[in-house]
Amino acid sequence: MEVIEMALSPCCTELDENGRELNAHGTAAFPIACYHDQLEIDPVPWHWHEELEVLVVTEGTVLAAAGGEKCALPVGDGIFINAGVLHADWPASAVPCGLRSMVFHPRLVGGSADSVFWQKYLQPLLTDPTRPCAVLHREIPWQRQALEAMERAYRAVVNEVPGYEFKARAALSEMIWQLVTHAPSARPIPKKALRSADRIKRMLQYIQDHYAEDVSVDQIAASASISASECLRCFHDMIGTTPNQYLRDRRAQRAAELLCGTGLSVTEIAGQCGFQDGSYFARSFRQVYGCGPTAYRRKARRAAGG
Template structure:
């Protein structure tokens, strides 16, 4: 199975649209160069585990932020909003596996699902777990992930069995030990639902002239609570997130269409061409015309 760059595309609720693997073997391996393209906010029904291969990254999941160095990793539970960004100026890379729980758990009536997968999937106190090689069980979990990763990428004989066995050992480590983060408080759980609702509103209305008040209203909260929720859950403001989404859509149109830059700006909600150029440069490090030329 080829190792792929992870091109994250999402729907209106920030749910990832990419299919990971196949129905018969629902797992895929990825590598990401975060200096070239950070992993944006998204969530999916699959489980994910990542390990930093170069540099230092800021990994965020379930309202928590983690500084991870080379050799350190993070397990991310199903349905948890997460993203990854570089923390140093040099090379900054990670590799990851995204897999459906049924690959390990099998049939929902099985002992594997009932005894191990179901408690993990339904425990709101386990949105994620840091994996550091200095902790014995976490070191073992990282080694399990790496064995599964190599088996899938290299397609060694019997790799399907070897992959499932390694991931089963990793899940057992996670279920058998308390996660390396504190239990997710009720407020964070409530905010996780609110942020998904507000991200969906922004995705649906990014081309319009929307306000913080409108974003807040979509989740039935006050503007001040909206600002706190964005700050706590994804470390930014509604306006900054809106700018980034508009710039991301503009980048897609610059690469995939022959529309004029001014037309793209208008379609993406930028009413002023000069502001569009400044905002786009803040996100991508270059102007729209230069970005199109490089693509």
């Protein structure tokens, strides 16, 4: 992940006690952040945040999931993700796969809650249960305009051109206008799906808090006050995996962060991430990242020039 002053930020998703992302996107005065992710190295795990997000694929094919929908996005296409929507991104294959994204608070465009911008445009979008996300294809004119507006905002913030705050806000306002006026409404999300989404958020919270411990499916289910069988159904329906697979992936992701950011030994990292057996750690890590922990650390150091 490249870092250019405040504008292009490293993406390291951490969650709070409600499963909400902890990352601060920008500042209180200018609540926006730009990211560039290489997904074959660091897939974006399931998470949610109160900010809006829009991303565009720069390399390879991205599998994006949000609001119970999954889609394959080629280079040039993107997706808008509404506030509070559970989402994740990962590569379609082992080839290089990248995306650019912007995460910004609705008030950057909408202003205060009593403004016409908020009341007429932002509030209806934020509270519309039929619009958890919107896929954006280059070949559709209004969607291309929305993507181009996003890219203007991205370039303004990353390059910090004179008056970039105004330029970014204006471009994002244009993007929101395209979404509000053109994006078709989907079918309303069923109450059962909304209930499952709330349960998933609580269970992901529990895994985030306890991934370094010996965690069982029963414990994960209890964190949402449901049965183990209902827990399995929620994971299958909402994020297409099992609790144990998600737990393994979260542990492997944390291990990857420690391999890149610390000098801890592989054995120490395995223990800190909940892997009590070294061979199981190596096998699990390889399943997620395509190589063993030592090789991953070596690749990361070479990429960083170390």
